[in-house]
Amino acid sequence: MIDVLLITFIITLFYIAIANRMLTYLKVLAFQGVLLFVVVFIQLNEINPVNLALILLETIVFKSVAVPLFMAYVLKRNNITREAEPYLPNFVSLIITTLIVVVTILLANGVKDDHLEKIFFVVALSSLFTGLYFIATRRKIITHVIGYLIIENGVFVLSLAVGNEMPMLVNLGIMLDIFASVLILGIFLNKIGDVFKDVDVDQLSSLKDY
Amino acid sequence: MIGIYLIGALSIALALFLNRNKIVSFVLLGFFLILQGALTFHAYFNFHSTEWSYFTYDSLAILLLGTLFIISIPAVIHSHIYLEDQPAPPDARAIYYGAIVLLLTAISAGYLSNHIAVTWIFTEITTLSASALIYHHRNKLALEGTWKYVFICAISITFVFIGILFLSLSLEHAGSDDLSFKNLLSNSARLNPFWLKLSFLFIFTGFTAKLGLVPMFTAGIDAKDKAPAPAGALLSSVLMNLGFVGIFRFYIVVANTPLHHWANLVIGIAAFLSVFVATVYMIKVKNIKRMMAYSSIEHMGLVMLGVAAGGIGYYAAILHIILHALVKSGMFFQFTQLYRVFQNKSIYHVGNYFKYNTAGAMVLLLGFISVTAMPPSGMFVSEFLIFRSLFEAHQIVLLVIVLILLTMIIWAFGKNIMKILFVPPVGFDDSHVPVISPWESSTQFFLFALAVYLGLNPPAEFVQLIKESVMLLPI
Numbered sequence: 001m002i003d004v005l006l007i008t009f010i011i012t013l014f015y016i017a018i019a020n021r022m023l024t025y026l027k028v029l030a031f032q033g034v035l036l037f038v039v040v041f042i043q044l045n046e047i048n049p050v051n052l053a054l055i056l057l058e059t060i061v062f063k064s065v066a067v068p069l070f071m072a073y074v075l076k077r078n079n080i081t082r083e084a085e086p087y088l089p090n091f092v093s094l095i096i097t098t099l100i101v102v103v104t105i106l107l108a109n110g111v112k113d114d115h116l117e118k119i120f121f122v123v124a125l126s127s128l129f130t131g132l133y134f135i136a137t138r139r140k141i142i143t144h145v146i147g148y149l150i151i152e153n154g155v156f157v158l159s160l161a162v163g164n165e166m167p168m169l170v171n172l173g174i175m176l177d178i179f180a181s182v183l184i185l186g187i188f189l190n191k192i193g194d195v196f197k198d199v200d201v202d203q204l205s206s207l208k209d210y
Numbered sequence: 211m212i213g214i215y216l217i218g219a220l221s222i223a224l225a226l227f228l229n230r231n232k233i234v235s236f237v238l239l240g241f242f243l244i245l246q247g248a249l250t251f252h253a254y255f256n257f258h259s260t261e262w263s264y265f266t267y268d269s270l271a272i273l274l275l276g277t278l279f280i281i282s283i284p285a286v287i288h289s290h291i292y293l294e295d296q297p298a299p300p301d302a303r304a305i306y307y308g309a310i311v312l313l314l315t316a317i318s319a320g321y322l323s324n325h326i327a328v329t330w331i332f333t334e335i336t337t338l339s340a341s342a343l344i345y346h347h348r349n350k351l352a353l354e355g356t357w358k359y360v361f362i363c364a365i366s367i368t369f370v371f372i373g374i375l376f377l378s379l380s381l382e383h384a385g386s387d388d389l390s391f392k393n394l395l396s397n398s399a400r401l402n403p404f405w406l407k408l409s410f411l412f413i414f415t416g417f418t419a420k421l422g423l424v425p426m427f428t429a430g431i432d433a434k435d436k437a438p439a440p441a442g443a444l445l446s447s448v449l450m451n452l453g454f455v456g457i458f459r460f461y462i463v464v465a466n467t468p469l470h471h472w473a474n475l476v477i478g479i480a481a482f483l484s485v486f487v488a489t490v491y492m493i494k495v496k497n498i499k500r501m502m503a504y505s506s507i508e509h510m511g512l513v514m515l516g517v518a519a520g521g522i523g524y525y526a527a528i529l530h531i532i533l534h535a536l537v538k539s540g541m542f543f544q545f546t547q548l549y550r551v552f553q554n555k556s557i558y559h560v561g562n563y564f565k566y567n568t569a570g571a572m573v574l575l576l577g578f579i580s581v582t583a584m585p586p587s588g589m590f591v592s593e594f595l596i597f598r599s600l601f602e603a604h605q606i607v608l609l610v611i612v613l614i615l616l617t618m619i620i621w622a623f624g625k626n627i628m629k630i631l632f633v634p635p636v637g638f639d640d641s642h643v644p645v646i647s648p649w650e651s652s653t654q655f656f657l658f659a660l661a662v663y664l665g666l667n668p669p670a671e672f673v674q675l676i677k678e679s680v681m682l683l684p685i
Contacts, residue, residue, distance in 0.1 A: 111404065115382045128372070141357075148364060155368055155375075162378050166387050169378060172327055176334065176371055180364040183338060204354045207432050 017097040018090045026068040033063030058174045085139045100129045120161035127154030211252040212261045219315040227308035230300045250279040266324040270679035278448045284653035288440040288543045309342035320452045325390045337363040343441040355436030362429035366419035373412030380405035398466040421453030424483040434503040443542030446506045447535035478518035484511030489615040492622040496557045509534045516596035523599030524680035530592035533661045540657040541577040561635035569648035578627040582620045588665020
């Protein structure tokens with residue numbers, strides 16, 4: 001069951017590589033949040049109620065509802081165009097994402113470890129590198145944030161892999177997630193929308209050495 | 211004591227944040243400095259004791275806490291001068307003071323923590339407080355700097371977290387789940403090497419954002435450029451030391467495993483590239499603050515070269531980060547005066563500084579001599595020891611290349627400093643130049659003098675502390 005869910009997670013990465021519209025990205029993020037919640041529910045066998053509430057808050061409330069809604073609000077308020085405007089065509093993106101997944105699978109096959117289920121490792125590393133790739137090839141600042149959120153989701157999956165032995169690390173991961181996302185989204189996306197009218201990374205190039 | 215310190219400092223930060231009255235904020239800042247001093251002395255007199263199970267007063271922490279305390283006093287004084295000279299709205303002022311206190315608190319706690327996750331948490335808090343400082347001017351450029359800093363630091367902090375997750379996997383093979391440095395060290399023989407390698411790569415990459423090494427150094431440069439100079443002084447001295455602590459404490463663990471040579475290789479490559487990148491930018495750079503920031507990158511590269519070379523290099527590395535923190539913060543404090551005279555930070559519009567502010571010009575000249583490690587400077591000793599360690603590690607080619615790069619840096623740095631000091635600026639109207647009291651430069655002279663003293667004639671106790679902090683490393 002977990003395998004099916006995690007493979008669905010990887011499929012969302014492919015989908016995001018070929019998607020064109022900003023709202024699609026947000027929907028995929030929300031869907032990933034739901035997937036993560038179900039994975040948590042199955043994976044962590046002994047969760048106490050407090051922890052469960054925290055994880056529920058993180059995956060459902062925060063990842064699937066609050067962040068996408070807030071981003072949709074930002075998109076609307078700043079009149080950001082609906083197109084994602086990647087630097088590379090979607091076809092290339094798809095090939096690169098596939099390559100990333102294949103390479104991580106090959107890497108994971110080299111690992112001999114009974115403490116870790118390989119699929120967690122594959123999903124985590126692929127979403128890490130897909131997120132980084134996403135940041136590098138998209139023009140809008142808000143897509144950089146989406147790339148960061150994909151990385152965060154991957155890290156969350158990885159923290160679940162060790163979650164049964166060290167539940168503290170899952171909580172730390174949640175803390176990181178909420179803290180960093182609130183810092184990035186809450187404070188600055190608002191401000192950036194006010195100061196830079198069309199939010200584009202090309203405008204963030206005035207800090208120079210001379 | 212750590213409990214009193216954290217609660218006290220956080221409530222002072224909160225009070226400063228809410229308060230709008232100048233006199234009250236002086237009193238609060240005074241209290242904070244007293245608290246900081248008390249923590250430093252308490253740490254010194256309770257050497258090796260552990261409090262709250264996550265904070266240990268060990269030798270490295272004591273050395274860096276002392277450095278932080280010494281730098282925090284002029285930082286508060288110069289922040290006051292800065293805010294008097296460039297009046298900010300009361301709320302910006304309140305946020306500035308609150309963020310300074312929060313930053314210093316988080317850094318101190320990060321130095322003291324003996325658990326990798328706790329170090330990580332406090333590093334995260336420094337990102338928050340530093341971003342408030344960078345955004346102080348609330349204009350477009352400040353926003354750009356803040357955004358880049360926050361985004362890159364968020365990614366780096368995620369990298370560190372991934373590293374911690376891999377480390378926990380590695381530790382499971384040793385049948386333990388306590389991620390404190392002490393436990394990691396005692397289990398170092400049984401850590402799984404594959405996960406440990408991945409973990410080291412991620413943790414190292416993550417902390418380079420704070421330390422200022424390749425690959426994540428860029429964020430720090432923009433941050434130091436846009437933050438007010440007294441805050442920039444903290445970012446380029448004590449905050450960099452926090453990045454060093456994060457890497458160094460974990461490096462001690464890795465060095466006691468068979469991966470020692472591999473880790474040295476990783477650190478050595480990143481360090482050499484940092485010196486190289488710093489050289490390239492130093493030759494081109496025309497913004498004085500960014501020039502000083504790139505010089506910090508160069509010094510951190512040298513420090514990590516010392517660590518990678520091993521032997522006497524460990525001692526030299528610790529000595530070098532302490533001296534660098536003292537000297538570089540002095541240079542940044544001086545920058546506020548320079549800006550008040552010329553209202554510009556481009557080399558083209560600045561010059562003949564001796565005519566307008568003799569004491570300040572002396573500081574810049576002495577700072578240049580100190581920072582480029584010319585003989586009377588204390589950093590000469592530490593840099594010389596780093597070179598010696600490279601020589602002893604049989605890295606002659608690397609040593610020669612680094613020396614050539616350093617010569618180019620000294621040339622570029624010297625060219626710019628001489629222009630600032632002696633060459634008259636073009637089209638500068640000097641009828642409105644403010645008179646600057648020489649007393650404002652006194653703290654910088656003190657910091658430089660301290661760096662000379664600690665370098666040339668270190669007290670026995672100081673040497674002992676440094677030796678003890680590198681004691682756990684294999685020769």
